Amino acid sequence: MNAPSTALRAQDTTGSAVLHMSMELGERTWWLTFGDGRHGPSRHHTGAGDVGAVLLAIAKVKQRWALPVTASVCSCYEAGRDGWWLHRSLLQHGIDNVVVDSASIERNRRARQAKTDRIDGDKLLGLLMRHHGGERGMWSVVRAPTEEQEDQRWLHREMLRLQHERTTHTNRIGSLLALQGLRVASIGTPAWNAWWAVHASALRAGVRQQIERECQRLALVQQQLRELRSQRRAQVRQGVHPQVNQLMKLRAIGETSAWLLCMELFAWRAFANRRQLAACIGLAPTPYDSGTLRAEQGITKAGNKRCRALLVELAWLWLRLQPHSALTQWFRHRFGSGKRTRRIGIVALARRLVVALWRYLEHGVIPEGATLKPVSV
Numbered sequence: 001m002n003a004p005s006t007a008l009r010a011q012d013t014t015g016s017a018v019l020h021m022s023m024e025l026g027e028r029t030w031w032l033t034f035g036d037g038r039h040g041p042s043r044h045h046t047g048a049g050d051v052g053a054v055l056l057a058i059a060k061v062k063q064r065w066a067l068p069v070t071a072s073v074c075s076c077y078e079a080g081r082d083g084w085w086l087h088r089s090l091l092q093h094g095i096d097n098v099v100v101d102s103a104s105i106e107r108n109r110r111a112r113q114a115k116t117d118r119i120d121g122d123k124l125l126g127l128l129m130r131h132h133g134g135e136r137g138m139w140s141v142v143r144a145p146t147e148e149q150e151d152q153r154w155l156h157r158e159m160l161r162l163q164h165e166r167t168t169h170t171n172r173i174g175s176l177l178a179l180q181g182l183r184v185a186s187i188g189t190p191a192w193n194a195w196w197a198v199h200a201s202a203l204r205a206g207v208r209q210q211i212e213r214e215c216q217r218l219a220l221v222q223q224q225l226r227e228l229r230s231q232r233r234a235q236v237r238q239g240v241h242p243q244v245n246q247l248m249k250l251r252a253i254g255e256t257s258a259w260l261l262c263m264e265l266f267a268w269r270a271f272a273n274r275r276q277l278a279a280c281i282g283l284a285p286t287p288y289d290s291g292t293l294r295a296e297q298g299i300t301k302a303g304n305k306r307c308r309a310l311l312v313e314l315a316w317l318w319l320r321l322q323p324h325s326a327l328t329q330w331f332r333h334r335f336g337s338g339k340r341t342r343r344i345g346i347v348a349l350a351r352r353l354v355v356a357l358w359r360y361l362e363h364g365v366i367p368e369g370a371t372l373k374p375v376s377v
Contacts, residue, residue: 022124023077033121078102104140149268169218252321311350326368
C-alpha cells in the first residue's frame with residue numbers, strides 16, 4: 001500500500017480534499033512539506049516560531065493546487081524542544097495536528113544513508129498520509145497534555161534540577177578541599193559553617209574565594225528548594241490533588257513519591273489496561289522470538305524515565321516497609337536471596353507495583369496484604 005493511493009482513498013471516502021503537511025522544526029528555520037495525493041511534494045521554509053507564515057504557506061498551496069479554502073489540513077511534527085505550544089496553536093486554527101515520537105518512526109536499516117531536512121520532511125509526509133489513510137504501526141503518536149496538566153509538572157521537575165545543582169556544588173566544594181588535603185562530609189549542613197570558620201584561614205586566597213562563591217550558589221539553591229517544598233506541602237495539606245493524598249495513605253509512599261507519580265503519570269493519563277501502563281513508563285518486556293531463537297531482551301525503557309527510576313526505588317522500599325504484602329511474598333519466593341537475581345527481579349516488582357497502585361487509585365483496591373499508615377489525630 002503506497003502513500004498516494006491511501007491518501008486518495010481517504011479523500012474519496014470523506015468527499016472533500018485533504019491537505020497534508022509535515023514540519024521539520026529547526027532552531028532558526030522550519031521546513032514545511034505539503035502533499036494531497038495528486039501532486040508531488042511542495043516544499044517551503046519559514047522562520048522558526050512564525051505560525052503566521054505557516055498559515056500563509058498553507059493558503060498559497062491551496063491556491064496553487066486549486067483546493068477549496070475550506071479544505072481540511074492535517075499536519076505533524078516530531079516531539080522536541082518546541083513542546084506543545086505549536087500543537088495547541090495549530091489546533092486553534094482548525095489544523096488536525098499530531099505530535100510524533102521521533103524514536104518510533106520506521107527507518108531504513110542500511111548502515112549508511114543520507115539525512116537532510118528535505119528527506120526527513122518527505123518521509124514524515126508519507127507517514128502522515130498513511131496514518132490518515134488508516135494504516136497503523138509505523139509510528140507512535142504522543143498524547144498531548146492540557147495546559148493545566150503541563151503546568152502541574154513544573155514544580156517537581158524544577159526540584160529535581162535544583163537537587164542536581166546542589167549535588168554539583170557540594171561535589172565541587174569537596175573537590176577543591178581534596179586538592180588541599182582536607183576532607184569534610186557535612187558540606188551544606190549547619191555543621192559546615194562551624195567547620196569552615198575554623199579551616200578557611202588555612203587556605204590560600206584564590207581557593208578560599210572559589211569555595212565561598214560555591215557556597216553562595218549552594219545556599220541559593222537550598223533556599224529555593226525549601227521554598228518549593230513548602231509550596232508543595234501546602235498544596236498537599238489543602239487537598240488540591242486528591243490522588244496524591246490517596247497514595248500517601250499507603251506505607252512506603254511519601255509525599256515526594258506520590259506527587260511525582262500523580263503529576264507524571266496518573267493525574268493526566270487514562271489507561272485501558274496494565275499493558276498500556278507498563279508501556280507508558282518503559283517497563284514493558286521486549287521478547288525476541290524468531291524461528292528457533294527465543295530470548296528476552298529486557299524492558300523497553302521507552303517511556304517516562306522519572307517514573308521508571310522512582311518505581312524501582314519504591315520497589316526496594318516496598319520490600320522493607322510492606323513485608324507482609326502479596327507483592328513482597330511473591331518477590332521473595334520467586335527471586336530468593338541472591339544478589340544478582342534480586343537486582344533483576346526488582347524491575348518485575350516495580351512493574352507489578354505500578355499496576356497495583358493504578359488499581360488502587362482507579363478502583364480503590366488496596367494491594368493485597370498491604371498496610372495503611374495510621375491516621376494522625
